Amino acid sequence: VMCCCGPCAMYRRSALNLLLNQYEAQFFGGKPSDFGEDRHLTILMLKAGFRTEYVPDAIAGTVVPHRLRPYLRQQLRWARSTFRDTFLALRLLPELDVYLTLDVVGQNLAPILLAISSLAALAQLLIGGSIPWWTGLTIAAMTMVRCCVAAL
Numbered sequence: 669v670m671c672c673c674g675p676c677a678m679y680r681r682s683a684l685n686l687l688l689n690q691y692e693a694q695f696f697g698g699k700p701s702d703f704g705e706d707r708h709l710t711i712l713m714l715k716a717g718f719r720t721e722y723v724p725d726a727i728a729g730t731v732v733p734h735r736l737r738p739y740l741r742q743q744l745r746w747a748r749s750t751f752r753d754t755f756l757a758l759r760l761l762p763e764l765d766v767y768l769t770l771d772v773v774g775q776n777l778a779p780i781l782l783a784i785s786s787l788a789a790l791a792q793l794l795i796g797g798s799i800p801w802w803t804g805l806t807i808a809a810m811t812m813v814r815c816c817v818a819a820l
């Protein structure tokens with residue numbers, strides 16, 4: 669598991685004590701980082717050689733946003749965390765399960781490809797008055813890849 673979600677995660681005290689200083693001193697781009705701590709801790713655990721597991725019958729509760737604005741803020745925080753911690757996890761990818769590798773690559777490439785496709789389509793629309801066919805093809809391909817990864 670690449671991200672042990674905060675309210676659902678449990679750690680051995682001995683493992684957490686070994687990584688506590690690194691965990692508390694999160695920096696990104698030279699600035700203290702205060703988002704994505706659950707993903708960051710998971711990556712630190714994996715880098716230290718510990719294993720993470722998904723327990724399908726575990727039950728946990730959490731608070732979720734009930735309005736659009738807090739939901740969008742949450743999604744932005746999660747996206748920032750995903751991008752930041754992917755750089756920490758790059759060296760781990762060859763050692764991980766193929767599914768996790770595809771998922772990490774997809775989480776990071778899909779938004780970039782979507783942004784490039786959208787900007788190119790907008791530029792083409794402004795310059796030529798039409799949207800290129802490959803924009804729809806790119807978006808469909810990204811959707812199919814994500815669906816296939818999820819289906820695995």
